[in-house]
Amino acid sequence: MSLPPATIAVVETALIIPAAGSGTRLGADRPKAFVELAGRTLLAWSLRSGLRAGCGLTVIAAPADLLEEARAIADAECDSLKVPRSLVAVVEGGAERTDSVAAALELLETANPSFVLVHDAARALTPNEVFIRVIDALRAGERNVVPTLPVADTIRTVAGSTSSVEDLATPVDRSQLRRVQTPQGFRTEDLRAAHRHARQTGLSATDDAGLLEAIGIPARGVPGAEAAHKITYPEDLRTARARLQGE
Numbered sequence: 001m002s003l004p005p006a007t008i009a010v011v012e013t014a015l016i017i018p019a020a021g022s023g024t025r026l027g028a029d030r031p032k033a034f035v036e037l038a039g040r041t042l043l044a045w046s047l048r049s050g051l052r053a054g055c056g057l058t059v060i061a062a063p064a065d066l067l068e069e070a071r072a073i074a075d076a077e078c079d080s081l082k083v084p085r086s087l088v089a090v091v092e093g094g095a096e097r098t099d100s101v102a103a104a105l106e107l108l109e110t111a112n113p114s115f116v117l118v119h120d121a122a123r124a125l126t127p128n129e130v131f132i133r134v135i136d137a138l139r140a141g142e143r144n145v146v147p148t149l150p151v152a153d154t155i156r157t158v159a160g161s162t163s164s165v166e167d168l169a170t171p172v173d174r175s176q177l178r179r180v181q182t183p184q185g186f187r188t189e190d191l192r193a194a195h196r197h198a199r200q201t202g203l204s205a206t207d208d209a210g211l212l213e214a215i216g217i218p219a220r221g222v223p224g225a226e227a228a229h230k231i232t233y234p235e236d237l238r239t240a241r242a243r244l245q246g247e
């Protein structure tokens with residue numbers, strides 16, 4: 001698959017949306033990115049945020065049997081925001097999140113944007129400001145940008161387990177802990193190098209920032225947002241619905 005020639009223009013910031021997960025923990029009757037939230041799928045909400053933040057080219061990684069549906073969602077959001085449909089491409093995702101990002105990254109080869117943001121379809125209500133903060137940090141020279149939030153609960157590690165009740169160690173210093181969100185932002189060549197290294201070494205990480213760290217590019221935090229919470233369990237979907245109703 002390749003990008004149509006019209007999209008191989010000068011693009012500063014491209015966007016990759018991994019949307020190929022199954023959503024096992026959500027337990028819906030269809031893959032999570034295609035579940036509806038207040039009249040739009042999670043994928044549509046995420047794509048909308050990225051397009052509104054000015055990402056010049058977007059690649060969605062979707063499940064093999066939902067490529068057509070992902071295309072239809074992309075076309076509808078492009079039309080609604082008056083963005084050319086050719087700016088959004090759809091590829092087949094892989095078995096793991098990293099494989100889905102890698103598949104999308106491959107398609108960006110010909111466009112070669114300066115920066116790439118990677119944003120979970122599952123973080124459907126991420127505010128525009130978070131995208132802007134990540135892009136601004138990249139423009140200012142940062143290379144591995146991660147939106148984060150502090151941790152509110154007291155956190156303890158499990159020291160052992162002798163029965164159904166766990167032994168807990170003393171609390172860790174939560175002032176040093178951060179919850180990591182998306183969109184995460186990188187220079188395109190760094191993201192490519194990180195994925196190449198991960199492929200060659202078999203390294204796995206829960207996010208792309210972790211893959212860059214493994215090639216010596218440390219992660220740097222900018223403020224995230226509560227609204228960017230990942231929709232993982234049914235209660236997360238209820239929270240997102242309530243958030244939209246409260247607007």
Ligand SMILES: Nc1ccn([C@@H]2O[C@H](COP(=O)(O)OP(=O)(O)OP(=O)(O)O)[C@@H](O)[C@H]2O)c(=O)n1
Binds near residue numbers: 120
């Ligand atoms: N093979 C995969 C796995 C995940 N993702 C995407 O990565 C994001 C974060 O993953 P997560 O929220 O954990 O989604 P799932 O893997 O679908 O959830 P679960 O583990 O409950 O099945 C989601 O937008 C998901 O669609 C993907 O593109 N390809």
Ligand SMILES: C[C@](O)(CO)[C@H](O)COP(=O)(O)O
Binds near residue numbers: 180181182207208
């Ligand atoms: C990338 C991520 O959203 C950062 O918090 C998260 O790691 C993805 O979810 P997963 O459950 O780890 O796949």
